[in-house]
Amino acid sequence: MKTIKYFTLLAALCLLTLQAAAQPRISIFFDHVSEIARQEHISVREAAQRVRQLGVEGIDVRVTMSDDQLKMLDSLGFQNASAIADINFVRGEQPQAVRQALDFMKRHGYKRLLIIPGLLPENPAPQLMDEVCTRIASFVTEAAKEGIDVMVEDYDNPRSPCYNTATLDRLFAAAPALNHVFDTGNYLFCDEDVMTALHHHLGRIHHVHLKDRKAMHDYASLPVGTGIVPLKEVMGELLRNGYDGWFTVEHFGAPRMLDYATQSVANIQAAWRALSSPSFDEVLKSRRSVRSYDATKKISEAEVRELIRAAQEAPSWANQQPTRYYVAISPEKLKAVQDLVGGNKERIKNAPVLIVSTFERGKSGFFRGQQTNEIGDAWGAHDNGLINSYLILKARAMGFDTLIMGMRDADKLRALFQIPENETVMAVIALGYRAEEPRQPMHKDLDEIVRFY
Numbered sequence: 001m002k003t004i005k006y007f008t009l010l011a012a013l014c015l016l017t018l019q020a021a022a023q024p025r026i027s028i029f030f031d032h033v034s035e036i037a038r039q040e041h042i043s044v045r046e047a048a049q050r051v052r053q054l055g056v057e058g059i060d061v062r063v064t065m066s067d068d069q070l071k072m073l074d075s076l077g078f079q080n081a082s083a084i085a086d087i088n089f090v091r092g093e094q095p096q097a098v099r100q101a102l103d104f105m106k107r108h109g110y111k112r113l114l115i116i117p118g119l120l121p122e123n124p125a126p127q128l129m130d131e132v133c134t135r136i137a138s139f140v141t142e143a144a145k146e147g148i149d150v151m152v153e154d155y156d157n158p159r160s161p162c163y164n165t166a167t168l169d170r171l172f173a174a175a176p177a178l179n180h181v182f183d184t185g186n187y188l189f190c191d192e193d194v195m196t197a198l199h200h201h202l203g204r205i206h207h208v209h210l211k212d213r214k215a216m217h218d219y220a221s222l223p224v225g226t227g228i229v230p231l232k233e234v235m236g237e238l239l240r241n242g243y244d245g246w247f248t249v250e251h252f253g254a255p256r257m258l259d260y261a262t263q264s265v266a267n268i269q270a271a272w273r274a275l276s277s278p279s280f281d282e283v284l285k286s287r288r289s290v291r292s293y294d295a296t297k298k299i300s301e302a303e304v305r306e307l308i309r310a311a312q313e314a315p316s317w318a319n320q321q322p323t324r325y326y327v328a329i330s331p332e333k334l335k336a337v338q339d340l341v342g343g344n345k346e347r348i349k350n351a352p353v354l355i356v357s358t359f360e361r362g363k364s365g366f367f368r369g370q371q372t373n374e375i376g377d378a379w380g381a382h383d384n385g386l387i388n389s390y391l392i393l394k395a396r397a398m399g400f401d402t403l404i405m406g407m408r409d410a411d412k413l414r415a416l417f418q419i420p421e422n423e424t425v426m427a428v429i430a431l432g433y434r435a436e437e438p439r440q441p442m443h444k445d446l447d448e449i450v451r452f453y
C-alpha cells in the first residue's frame with residue numbers, strides 16, 4: 001500500500017515537472033533574420049545569434065538557401081522548422097522546381113515543406129483549378145514516398161489557389177495527404193473569422209504562422225499578440241487539440257524587425273505560460289534546488305525582467321525594497337560569475353542566467369537613519385530572502401529552475417559589477433532549465449518546527 005502511494009506521488013511529481021517545463025516551439029523565417037542584419041547593420045550570423053537569445057529555436061528557410069548559411073544556423077543550434085518552396089503549379093508541371101525542393105529536403109533533413117503554388121490569372125479557365133489540384137496531389141504523393149509532409153497556407157492574395165477555406169478545402173479534397181500551415185493573419189485578409197477557420201482545419205494543421213494585424217482591413221504587420229488576432233485563444237485551442245508543432249513568428253515589412261521579434265517572442269511565451277500555468281501548490285512542490293542545467297535552453301532578458309517584476313510584489317520593511325540585482329546574461333559575464341561561486345561552478349556551468357542579489361544597508365529595520373530594534377541590518381537580509389523566495393517560485397511558475405548559492409566570492413563579485421560599498425552581497429541565483437530531475441530533500445517533522453498555543 002505504502003509502495004503504491006509512493007509511486008503515485010512520484011508519477012504525479014514527474015507530471016507536474018513536465019507540465020511546468022514544456023515550452024512553446026518558436027521559430028522564425030530566415031528572411032526575418034536577414035532583415036534584422038540589414039536594419040541593425042550587423043552580420044547575419046550575429047542577427048541569428050540575437051534571435052536565438054530571444055528563445056527562438058526553429059528556423060524556416062527557403063529551399064534555395066546556401067549550404068554555408070544552413071551550416072551557420074546549425075552551429076547556433078537552430079532546428080529545422082519548415083522549408084518553403086515556390087512551385088508554380090498554376091503554370092504547369094514544374095519538374096525542375098520539384099526536384100530542387102525534394103533534393104533540398106533530403107539533403108538537409110527537413111521534413112515539413114510549405115509550397116507556394118503560384119497565382120491564378122484574373123479570369124481563370126474553369127478547368128485550371130482542377131489541373132492545379134491534380135498537379136499538387138501528385139506532388140504530395142511523390143513527396144510522401146520520401147517521408148516529406150507537404151503543406152499549403154492560407155495565402156493573402158485572392159488569386160492564390162489556397163486563398164480561403166473554400167479553395168483550401170478543394171485542394172485538401174483532391175490531395176488528402178496535403179496539410180495546412182495555419183496563418184493567423186491571413187484569414188482576416190479573406191474576411192474569415194480566425195477561430196472558425198481554426199476549428200474547421202484543426203486536424204490538418206501541421207505548422208502555424210503567428211501573424212497579427214491592426215484591424216480587419218489594415219494589413220500592416222504587427223508584433224504577435226499586439227493586434228486583433230486572439231493569440232491566447234488560438235494557441236489554447238491548438239494545444240487542447242494536441243498540436244505540438246512550431247509557432248513561426250511572422251511580420252514581413254516590420255520597420256524594426258528585431259524589436260518586433262523581441263515583442264512577439266515575449267508575447268508568445270507569456271500566452272503559453274498563461275495557458276499552462278501550474279497551480280501554486282504545484283509550483284511549491286516542483287521547485288527544487290537544481291544542480292544541473294540544460295545547455296541548449298536560453299532565457300531572454302525580457303523573461304528575466306518579467307521574473308523580477310513579479311518578485312517585486314514581495315513585502316519589505318516599510319516598503320524599503322532594499323534588494324538590488326546584478327544579472328549576468330552575456331557569455332563573458334556568465335563565465336566571470338561561474339568562477340566566483342566556489343564548488344558550485346560545475347553545478348551551474350550551463351545555467352543561461354546568474355543573478356547576484358544584494359541589499360542596501362541602513363534601509364530595512366531603520367527609521368530616519370536610526371536602527372529601530374536589535375535586528376538592525378539583518379532585516380535587510382530578511383527582505384532580501386523574501387524577495388528571492390518570490391523570485392525562485394515565480395521562476396518555477398514560468399517553467400524555469402533555480403539554485404540559490406551562499407557559496408560565492410562577495411569581494412570579487414563586488415568588483416566585477418561595481419557594487420557600491422553600502423550594499424551587502426547576498427546569494428547568487430542560477431536560473432535555467434533542469435537537465436535532470438533534482439533530489440528530493442527530507443523535511444523535518446512538522447511538530448519539530450511548529451508549536452501551537
Ligand SMILES: Cc1cc2nc3c(=O)[nH]c(=O)nc-3n(C[C@H](O)[C@H](O)[C@H](O)COP(=O)(O)O)c2cc1C
Nearest residue numbers: 287288289291344347403404405406407427439441
Ligand atoms: C541561503 C542559501 C544558500 C544556499 N547555498 C547553496 C550553495 O552554495 N550550493 C548549493 O548547491 N546549494 C545551496 N543552497 C540550496 C540548499 O542546499 C537547498 O535549498 C536545501 O538543501 C533544500 O533543497 P531544495 O531547495 O531542493 O528544497 C542554498 C540555499 C539557501 C537558501
